[in-house]
Amino acid sequence: MKALCLWRSWMQWIVLCVSVIALTSQASPAGSSSPVSHKNSLGMTFVRIEAGSFLQGAPSSDPDFDVDEARREVTISQPFYLQTTEVTQGQWLSLMGVNPSAFSSCGPDCPVERVNYEMIQVFIDKLNQLDPKASYRLPTEAEWEYAARAGTSSPFNTGDCLSESQANTNGKAVRKGCELFERSQGPVAVGSYPPNGWGLHDMHGNVWELCEDWYGPYSSGSAVDPKGPQSAQYIVLRGGSWRFYPTFSRSANRLKAFRNIGGFRLVRVAAPPA
Template structure:
């Protein structure tokens, strides 16, 4: 087994809130457990990467201008999207499960807006303030999704339904048809990327913290998007859309109050 080698470590490890922690082939991790529901967070150390897509990437969009991004601070990101079990544990049984279409404790919570995600985060931080939870920035999200890769997907130039839950009868750029499931699946049902993160591609779109905006023409450090706009960023594609939307560089945006059956979110710290 080849372990991922970190060169920059978190200031504190483990932190007092962690129910368990360790190091494996994907790197450092800590878990938070509440009402028997466990969420693992993975350490992403500072680094520089190319955000966006090169001009010759098939099926790219015009808003994916490739540019250099430096993240000066490491961060922790959840290894899965928020599940329905975690949502119910935190928000309470009286708060109706927002995901009636595809119920399941280990399926991602969906049909949630950016505003809903913020309410969940506020509630969870209220339970334990030292968690310091938030949504990832768009740059953090893509950095974690790519996990050191530069190809359209973290697995390379192509995907199918053995790797990603998407509308696989509409494959990416000359790909082959594979199973179109027509629903969400359990958050760990498919392989993780090189940093131990599950379903950064497909299953549900994931809200990011940023307002949507144009990318800069020059290298940037710790970008956080524009101060305001009409839509918040979503990333990752979903079970409902074709392969091109699952690419690491693909961007989507919608008003923060909008709920859709393929919108979920992932926690960051």
């Protein structure tokens, strides 16, 4: 019996070692020497999103389809690093010295909100000075939707419905066949809900997120790394929020906003050191 126990302990040790080796080998994507994630000095975590193609927009058969969501094939030609959460109030405060959020009582781990495009550009400039080996910017609409979908083609990366356990939204009105739930009372700490398949939190709900490009119609036909206007009458907001119904959180949904105010997450352009 003692010999059997000893043999089992050695086998368990071997299995453990093999598991560690396997996990280590997955630390970087295939064919890449760059890590899959990186945390900067402000505590902002970025995950590597591999290049690929997807169908941007929604099918016209979707009951929530809007004319500005007409589907097209889009290719993201280069991998990029996207922040796993929305920028928090604590991160904003540490760099900017003031907290503009309407829900400041929510705490430092809650998303910063009530910031506009110009304010975000000042934040980005300061962050680029703090971390000169990198370059930060807002994601384009195409990058944002590609990341939000995480390989899915359904209305949400969770499927056809979005529940109160999956995102911070207003469940008083939902898509046909989905279950109603109570309306949220405000933003919550980032990372409070499960991430999508690529490790990104709150791509649906919590607070609206600004993109780099302003609002404009999609070009017809397929596109590679498309970008919208650099300035226009409306800014594009993505992802929905705690106040809006789940349909506004669909991966394809585009909100053109005259007042360019919301929350945001960033892209880290330069590959972090291996």
